[in-house]
Amino acid sequence: xxxxxxxxxxxxxxxxxxxxxxxxxxxxxxxxxxxxxxxxxxxxxxxxxxxxxxxxxxxxxxxxxxxxxxxxxxxxxxxxxxxxxxxxxxxxxxxxxxxxxxxxxxxxxxxxxxxxxxxxxxxxxxxxxxxxxxxxxxxxxxxxxxxxxxxxxxxxxxxxxxxxxxxxxxxxxxxxxxxxxxxxxxxxxxxxxxxxxxxxxxxxxxxxxxxxxxxxxxxxxxxxxxxxxxxxxxxxxxxxxxxxxxxxxxxxxxxxxxxxxxxxxxxxxxxxxxxxxxxxxxxxxxxxxxxxxxxxxxxxxxxxxxxxxxxxxxxxxxxxxxxxxxxxxxxxxxxxxxxxxxxxxxxxxxxxxxxxxxxxxxxxxxxxxxxxxxxxxxxxxxxxxxxxxxxxxxxxxxxxxxxxxxxxxxxxxxxxxxxxxxxxxxxxxxxxxxxxxxxxxxxxxxxxxxxxxxxxxxxxxxxxxxxxxxxxxxxxxxxxxxxxxxxxxxxxxxxxxxxxxxxxxxxxxxxxxxxxxxxxxxxxxxxxxxxxxxxxxxxxxxxxxxxxxxxxxxxxxxxxxxxxxxxxxxxxxxxxxxxxxxxxxxxxxxxxxxxxxxxxxxxxxxxxxxxxxxxxxxxxxxxxxxxxxxxxxxxxxxxxxxxxxxxxxxxxxxxxxxxxxxxxxxxxxxxxxxxxxxxxxxxxxxxxxxxxxxxxxxxxxxxxxxxxxxxxxxxxxxxxxxxxxxxxxxxxxxxxxxxxxxxx
Numbered sequence: 001x002x003x004x005x006x007x008x009x010x011x012x013x014x015x016x017x018x019x020x021x022x023x024x025x026x027x028x029x030x031x032x033x034x035x036x037x038x039x040x041x042x043x044x045x046x047x048x049x050x051x052x053x054x055x056x057x058x059x060x061x062x063x064x065x066x067x068x069x070x071x072x073x074x075x076x077x078x079x080x081x082x083x084x085x086x087x088x089x090x091x092x093x094x095x096x097x098x099x100x101x102x103x104x105x106x107x108x109x110x111x112x113x114x115x116x117x118x119x120x121x122x123x124x125x126x127x128x129x130x131x132x133x134x135x136x137x138x139x140x141x142x143x144x145x146x147x148x149x150x151x152x153x154x155x156x157x158x159x160x161x162x163x164x165x166x167x168x169x170x171x172x173x174x175x176x177x178x179x180x181x182x183x184x185x186x187x188x189x190x191x192x193x194x195x196x197x198x199x200x201x202x203x204x205x206x207x208x209x210x211x212x213x214x215x216x217x218x219x220x221x222x223x224x225x226x227x228x229x230x231x232x233x234x235x236x237x238x239x240x241x242x243x244x245x246x247x248x249x250x251x252x253x254x255x256x257x258x259x260x261x262x263x264x265x266x267x268x269x270x271x272x273x274x275x276x277x278x279x280x281x282x283x284x285x286x287x288x289x290x291x292x293x294x295x296x297x298x299x300x301x302x303x304x305x306x307x308x309x310x311x312x313x314x315x316x317x318x319x320x321x322x323x324x325x326x327x328x329x330x331x332x333x334x335x336x337x338x339x340x341x342x343x344x345x346x347x348x349x350x351x352x353x354x355x356x357x358x359x360x361x362x363x364x365x366x367x368x369x370x371x372x373x374x375x376x377x378x379x380x381x382x383x384x385x386x387x388x389x390x391x392x393x394x395x396x397x398x399x400x401x402x403x404x405x406x407x408x409x410x411x412x413x414x415x416x417x418x419x420x421x422x423x424x425x426x427x428x429x430x431x432x433x434x435x436x437x438x439x440x441x442x443x444x445x446x447x448x449x450x451x452x453x454x455x456x457x458x459x460x461x462x463x464x465x466x467x468x469x470x471x472x473x474x475x476x477x478x479x480x481x482x483x484x485x486x487x488x489x490x491x492x493x494x495x496x497x498x499x500x501x502x503x504x505x506x507x508x509x510x511x512x513x514x515x516x517x518x519x520x521x522x523x524x525x526x527x528x529x530x531x532x533x534x535x536x537x538x539x540x541x542x543x544x545x546x547x548x549x550x551x552x553x554x555x556x557x558x559x560x561x562x563x564x565x566x567x568x569x570x571x572x573x574x575x576x577x578x579x580x581x582x583x584x585x586x587x588x589x590x591x592x593x594x595x596x597x598x599x600x601x602x603x604x605x606x607x608x609x610x611x612x613x614x615x616x617x618x619x620x621x622x623x624x625x626x627x628x629x630x631x632x633x634x635x636x637x638x639x640x641x642x643x644x645x646x647x648x649x650x651x652x653x654x655x656x657x658x659x660x661x662x663x664x665x666x667x668x669x670x671x672x673x674x675x676x677x678x679x680x681x682x683x684x685x686x687x688x689x690x691x692x693x694x695x696x697x698x699x700x701x702x703x704x705x706x707x708x709x710x711x712x713x714x715x716x717x718x719x720x721x722x723x724x725x726x727x728x729x730x731x732x733x734x735x736x737x738x739x740x741x742x743x744x
Contacts, residue, residue, distance in 0.1 A: 003087045003106030004066075010116065011069045015061040017120045022055030024122070028129025035136030076116050079108045174215050175254070175265075176238070181209040187376045188309045198268040200246070204275060205378075207245050214238040218256045225252040225270075226668050246272055249672045251682060264690050267682050277382040278307040278373035280314075288390045293363055297356035297393060303337070303371050303386075306347035312376040314341045314350060317385075318369035320359065335369070344376060356391060364395030394584070419583055422451055422560075423576045426569045442567045449564030452576075456557040459550065546586055553582040631666065635709050638663035638685075642706040649699065652688065661689040663709065670712055681708030 029051050034044035070084040077084075083105045178198065184190040185205040200208065212221060212232065221232045221240040232242035249272045254265040285301035305314050316335040323329050337350040354367070361367060372385045429444050436444075556579040563572035630636075638659050645656070664685035671678040684705040687693065693701065 003084070003102075003109040006109040006112065007066050007069050007073065007084070007087060010073070010118075011064055011066060014064045014069065014072075014118050017118055017122075018059045018061035018064070019056060021120055021122060021125050022052055022059055024125035024129055025055045026051035028125070028132040031129070032132035032136040035133070036139040038140065072118070073109070073116065077112070079112060080105055084109065175212055176215045177211075177213040179211040181211070183207040183209070185378060187378045200269070201271045201273065202246055204247060204272050205245065207243055209241065209243045212240045212254070214240070214256070216258070218258045219260075221254065221256040223252055224255055224264075225250050226665050246270055248272055251668055251671060251679075253686070262690070264686060267679065267686060269679070275375070275377045275382060276308045278305060278311060278375050278384040280305050280371050280373045280384050280386050282371055282386050282389065285389060287387065289392075291356065291391070291393050293393070297361070298353060299391065300351070300353040303350045303352070304347075305341065305350065305371075305373050307373070307375045308346075310344040310346055310376045311341055311348070311373060312343055312381060313374045314348070314371065316352065316369050316371055318354075318367060320361065321366045321368070322362070323364075354391065356393060361393055363393045366390065366392040394581070418451070418455055419576065419580050422448060422455070423573070423580060426564070426573055426576060430569050430573070445564050445567045445569055448569070449561045452557055452561040452564060456554055456561065459554055459557070549582050549586050553579050553586070556582065631669075632713055634659060634662035634666050635713060639706060639709050639713075642702050642709070646699065646702050646706065649695065651695070652693075652698070657689045660685050660705075664689060667709070667712055678708065678712055681705055681712065684708065 026048050030044050030048035033039065033047055034041070066088045067085065070088050073080050073084040074082045083101050086102045087106060087109075178196060180195040180198075180200070181192060182195060182200075182202055183192045183206065184203055188203065190203075202208065210223065210232065213236075214221070215238070217238055221234075223230045223232065223242060223244070230242050230244055232240035235241050250270050251267050252270060253267045256263055281304045283302045283304065285299060289299060291297045303314070305311060314337065316337070318333045318335050320331045320333065321328055322331070335352070335354075337352045339350055341348040341350060354369075356365075356367060359367070368388050368390055370386050370388050372383065375382045426448055429441070429448065433441055556575050560572045560575035560579060563569065563575070641656060641659055644650075645652070664682055667678055667682055667685065671682065681704075684701050687701055688698075688705060
C-alpha cells in the first residue's frame, strides 16, 4: 500500500535526523577537548566516536517505529484525518467502514507532496558546537603565550654539532639569523625575493645570496654541497655573506671553525626547476595535403604558441623539393607569419597563408615545413618545433614506372597508361554533346564504356584473373554489376528479349560465342578443406598493399563503365579520375627516394677512377677494452665495511670516515633524481664522517646507514644463466674461455 511506504520513508528520515543530531553534539565536544587540552588528533578522534555512541544511546533512534510515525502524521497532517494509525494497527477482518477509511488515508498519503515537521534539536546542537569550539580556542590562546612568541621569529634556528663529540664543554653554536636573497635570471622578468627557509625551490640559473649572522664569533664559515665548497665572506663581527648560482638540484650544509674545532649543520635540500620549452600547436591544416593541377593551391593555418617566461622568435622553416630521382633539388626558406609575435610575449595566435603557385611549385613538386619557436632563455634558449607538414602537387603526367631492383622486368604493359586517354575522350565527348545527335552521343559513350571494360579486364590479369568471369565473381561481392556484361544469359532465360544497346555496339563481347563450350563441373566435397595456392583471388604479382590498391581501382572502373553504358559520362568522369589517382599510387609504390637533405658528395677524380690504385689507402684498426664504470663503488665499499664494523664493534678510523664521506657524495647524486628519499641516510653518513661518536651511538647509526645504502643500490639485472644440464667438461671449458665471469 502507498500509505505504508510513506510511513516507512518518514520513519527512516526521522532516524537519520536523530543520528545527525548526535554527530553534531559529538563534534562540538571533541573540538573543545582537542583545543583546550592540546591533545593529539588520534585521541580527539577516539573521543569523537565515544561521544557519538553516548548521544545515540541517549536519543535512541531505533525506538522510532511505524506506530510512532503514524501518530506523528495524525498530529501534523490534517489530510490524514487522524486515521494514519489504521494503516498499522487495523487487522484484515475489520469492518467495511474501517477498511474504506484505511484505503482513503493510504491514497491521500501516497498523493501527499508537502513537508512534515519532524521533531529535532538541530539548532541547539549547532549552537552548542560553535560555543564549544570558540571556548576551546580561547583557552588555547590564553594558556600558551610562549608558542605565540615563538611564531613571530621568522628565522629558523640552524643547530651546529661539533665534529668531535667527545669534548665535554662544547660551544653552543647556532645561526642567530639567516636571510636568503633569491635573484631569478634576468630573462624571466621576476623580482628579487627573500626567504628564511634553508630548503630551497628555485628556477635554474637563480643566484642565491646567503647572509648569515652567528650567535658568537667564529673563524670561518663555508657552504658544502657534495665535493664542492664555497667560503663565505666575513662582512661583520659575526656576519658572513656568500653567493651561489644554482644550476642543479642537490643538498648542502654549513661548516664553520671555532677554536680550531670543525662544526657542521644538518643537510638541506635545493630543488631546481627547469625552464619549460615553448609549446607550439598548428590548427586548421592536415599533416598531408595534396593538390590536383586544377585546384587552388593555397592553404591557410594558425599556430598557437606559448611559453612560461616569454618567446623570442617564432617562424616557419620550409623546404621545397623539385625534380625526381637523382635530379631532385632542395631549397630551404625561412617564412614569417602575417602577424609576427612581439619579442617577450608569453603567448600568441599567429596566422599564415602559403600559395604554392607563388613559390614556383609545379606538378610533382613538394613543400615540407614546420613551425619553430625559440624562447628567451639565456645563455642557451629552448627550441621547440612541430611535426613536419607536407604539401604536394599531384603529377599525373609522369608515366614512368619501376619496381624493386631485385625485379629485373617491368611487368606493367603499355595499355596500363590508357586510363588518361579514356578521360581525355570522355571530356571531349561532354564538350561536344550539344553538337552531336543522340545516336552519335550514345554510340561514343558506349564505345568508351567498352574501352573501360577492356582496361579493367587487363588489370584483372595482373590480379591473377585471366577471364572476365573471374572479375565478375570478385566484384560481385562488392555489389558492382554491369548491364553490358549480362547481355547473354548462359541458361537462355532471356533469349527472346531485345538488346537495347545492339544499335550502338560492335558486339565485341560475343564475337566468338559460337565456339564456347559449356563447362559442367561437379561439386568437390573436399573443396572447403583444401588449401589452394593457385586461387586467382589470392594469386598476384604484387605485394598485399599494391594488390589492395589495384582491387580498389578495379572497383572504381566498374562504376566508370556503368555510367558510360548508361550514356551519362558526366557521372563517370569522377570515377575515372579516382581510378587514375589509384593507378599513379600503384606506379609510385615501389619508388625509393633519397633522404631529403642537402648532401653534396665530394668530387671524384676522373684520372684515378676505376684504376684500382690503393697505395694511398691506409687501413686502420684499433683494439679497445671497454669496461663499465661502477657508479656505486664507494657505496658498496661502505656496505662491506659497515658489515664488518657492526659485527666487530670496532671504532671508526680515518680511512673509514673517508670511505663514508665518498659514499655520501655518491648517494647525493642518487638523491638528486629522487629528492627526499635518502635524506636520513645522508645525515647518518655525515655523522659517521665528521663526528667521533661513542660506541653506544655508533652501532645504531651504522645499522640504519647500512640498511639505507642497501635500499639505495639499484636492483641488479638478472642475466640469462647457462643451465648445468648436459654440461660436459669440454663445454664448460669453452664457456670459461669465452667469458670467465659467466660461470663464477
